[in-house]
Ligand SMILES: Nc1ncnc2c1ncn2[C@@H]1O[C@H](COP(=O)(O)OP(=O)(O)OP(=O)(O)O)[C@@H](O)[C@H]1O
Ligand SMILES: Nc1ncnc2c1ncn2[C@@H]1O[C@H](COP(=O)(O)OP(=O)(O)OP(=O)(O)O)[C@@H](O)[C@H]1O
Ligand code: SF4
């Protein structure tokens with residue numbers, strides 16, 4: 001884990017949304033970093049802030065959303081401070097993203113080849129012919145059969161798996177240093193998922209990319225990631241290597257998630273259950289956000305949000321079972337004295 | 342088709358008996374809206390669901406799972422074939438008898454959002470079936486709705502609330518309550534937990550298991566998630582392009598899969614164990630179109646051990662291969678040898694495996710005339726590439 005290999009570092013990121021009913025703290029203090037040739041998995045249940053984290057990095061938030069605190073350092077440059085035109089140059093060039101539903105991210109009226117060629121022309125000074133040639137090469141790289149012919153197809157003429165390959169081709173068109181893949185295989189069948197994951201792994205080796213892989217599927221994380229963060233309700237609750245997270249999970253939420261996966265070992269048995277549901281963004285509990293569902297909750301838990309505490313070997317968890325530290329400013333206040341300072 | 346005994350005959354009393362079931366959906370076109378083609382959604386499927394068991398039905402998108410489930414309840418009419426429920430042929434029933442039988446058979450849908458009428462309070466959604474079955478007394482109806490709400494773990498006072506006020510997991514409980522209020526014997530659960538997060542999924546799976554024991558239910562459990570199916574099912578059927586290709590006890594299927602397609606499916610499941618970086622078998626290409634499925638064995642365009650011309654010319658029968666274990670493959674007994682021959686199973690190093698798989702691919706493509714629409718246009722070089730995710734550059 002050389003420091004110079006670090007591609008992206010996110011520190012204290014907060015992204016909130018303004019809505020009619022109040023503010024949604026979709027991402028509320030998130031820290032992580034990704035190194036060259038490595039994959040960081042972000043795992044957590046629906047609504048915990050995985051997509052908002054990636055959209056914040058790309059600076060592609062919807063209008064009502066804003067990153068109000070923190071730094072997003074791409075090789076040392078803070079993306080949050082860049083003017084929009086510089087950010088546009090970075091998007092697709094240094095950092096690319098692939099989304100869950102390739103159909104909505106491809107334009108239906110242009111052929112797949114035209115769209116990839118256009119992406120190349122936007123970032124590289126090449127003529128049409130060269131762009132077209134590179135497009136065919138990219139299609140081959142991502143394993144699209146009969147690439148010369150497939151570039152002339154419209155998105156609807158391809159299967160879901162092939163469309164996702166086109167998206168990956170587009171994302172790779174400028175040799176990004178960082179690829180963000182937000183649920184890249186969730187809409188696909190398992191056999192096609194296996195093809196796409198294999199493809200991503202191969203390309204990463206070849207190009208030494210850093211990858212952020214977002215998924216709610218712990219199996220996909222275990223197979224693809226070297227480093228993992230677990231998110232819950234907008235916060236990182238645990239961070240470690242994939243072995244640490246799967247073999248020695250510290251946070252009760254991570255433990256609960258891992259124990260609720262069905263499969264061979266659970267046949268004929270009751271599955272572990274995490275009681276209750278994820279809290280509504282307008283109705284967050286005081287202190288540790290997991291407390292109402294946590295089997296180990298004790299009197300300290302509702303008093304403040306626990307800080308991420310290192311338990312050795314950079315394996316960190318935000319839980320009072322492992323220490324007393326809490327995030328400053330998250331203390332539950334008995335009376336509204338918050339505007340005092 | 343198999344001769345003599347039907348799959349599953351002999352042990353355990355069948356509650357639902359499906360024989361040579363076929364469903365073709367017509368595709369219309371032109372100004373006259375004539376049938377121009379047919380989608381062969383379910384094509385000659387035979388199996389039993391035994392009383393008291395959970396029968397899991399797996400397979401990839403579009404292979405015909407939902408269509409099979411709907412045919413079993415006669416929510417759609419079969420093109421041919423029969424479905425017997427409790428010894429009576431559903432496909433020949435007149436509407437009166439069918440209506441009566443229907444209260445014994447219910448369905449739970451995948452999407453807990455789309456399947457509940459947003460304008461009705463959940464008490465009415467759940468009670469609707471009761472009024473249809475002639476429970477006219479309002480008080481009696483409410484009593485039964487309240488009782489089933491208890492069973493699925495929802496509070497009685499929710500009865501007047503609307504679906505949008507509930508979370509995904511709660512809505513799926515409402516869907517279960519609606520299905521179970523009529524006290525059915527048989528429930529088709531079509532992807533009942535696919536839209537749920539893992540922590541909620543486990544709540545609903547436990548609930549389904551409890552209710553099954555308590556109410557002595559039989560489930561047809563449809564899912565594309567093999568881990569979920571392994572957890573809950575007693576027996577499993579695997580579908581590919583409208584055909585049942587394998588069926589056996591869950592344990593046997595997951596330990597000793599006999600059909601090459603099943604092996605791929607099992608190998609594709611991502612395992613939540615980072616140390617187990619297994620040798621993965623990657624199936625190349627896409628599922629061919631059900632409008633014009635491959636001749637012979639429908640899997641032959643992707644099968645690494647396909648032997649030609651037999652596999653592209655002769656449909657393999659769905660036969661008993663060992664006790665309680667059915668498969669439709671000409672070479673189910675010889676898969677091991679053929680796999681070795683074709684380089685399908687390779688040494689434990691990934692890179693080597695890719696190469697070996699690629700060679701296997703090239704070999705079979707040289708030997709075959711692929712029917713797959715997408716792949717039929719490919720030259721050998723492109724086929725080789727498609728099986729080589731790295732492209733080799
Ligand atoms: N435009 C928006 N306005 C208001 N709230 C939003 C907006 N976009 C997202 N949110 C909220 O932000 C939170 C985090 O959403 P996000 O999409 O990051 O979740 P996720 O972890 O990606 O979930 P999923 O697994 O369902 O994709 C959610 O509570 C969501 O409702
Ligand atoms: N009403 C219909 N008209 C025409 N074709 C149909 C109809 N219903 C289903 N089909 C087609 O029949 C085939 C089988 O569909 P089915 O819904 O049974 O698949 P499935 O296995 O349930 O897939 P999924 O996992 O995506 O739910 C598909 O090719 C589908 O497009
Ligand atoms: S801080 Fe308390 S409530 Fe939160 S996860 Fe730890 S033990 Fe559970």
Ligand code: SF4
Pocket residue numbers: 600601602638639640641642644645646647648652657669670671672673
């Ligand atoms: S019958 Fe032939 S093509 Fe079909 S699965 Fe068996 S070996 Fe493969």
Ligand SMILES: [Mg+2]
Pocket residue numbers: 050051052182
């Ligand atoms: Mg998301």
Ligand SMILES: [Mg+2]
Pocket residue numbers: 406407408531
């Ligand atoms: Mg279906």
